[in-house]
Amino acid sequence: MKRAAPLMLAVALLILPFMFGCQMMSSDSIIVETPTVETPQDEMLSKSVRDRLLADKKVDLANVKIVSSSGTVYLSGTVKSLDARQQAIKLAWEVRGVQGVVNTLEVEK
Numbered sequence: 001m002k003r004a005a006p007l008m009l010a011v012a013l014l015i016l017p018f019m020f021g022c023q024m025m026s027s028d029s030i031i032v033e034t035p036t037v038e039t040p041q042d043e044m045l046s047k048s049v050r051d052r053l054l055a056d057k058k059v060d061l062a063n064v065k066i067v068s069s070s071g072t073v074y075l076s077g078t079v080k081s082l083d084a085r086q087q088a089i090k091l092a093w094e095v096r097g098v099q100g101v102v103n104t105l106e107v108e109k
Contacts, residue, residue: 071099
């Protein structure tokens, strides 16, 4: 009996995260509101990010749509691979003035 208790405790501790993890998961989609109007400063930031993405020769980022609002850059559209998606995010963060990046890029199937 002394050996069974620690074994049962160990099994319970291994199972609990799966039980609670499944209950916490949600199939709800997260909706991101993309700004529709840009100030002149936002337009300049969007142009800087766009220029940076188009200058990159590693991946094709021509289909990425860029909108900015108060230093936050919103990336949307489709890219050909996960690498392209990651590269777009990385390049956007490297532009001076970017304070945040919201990524809704989708990878083509």
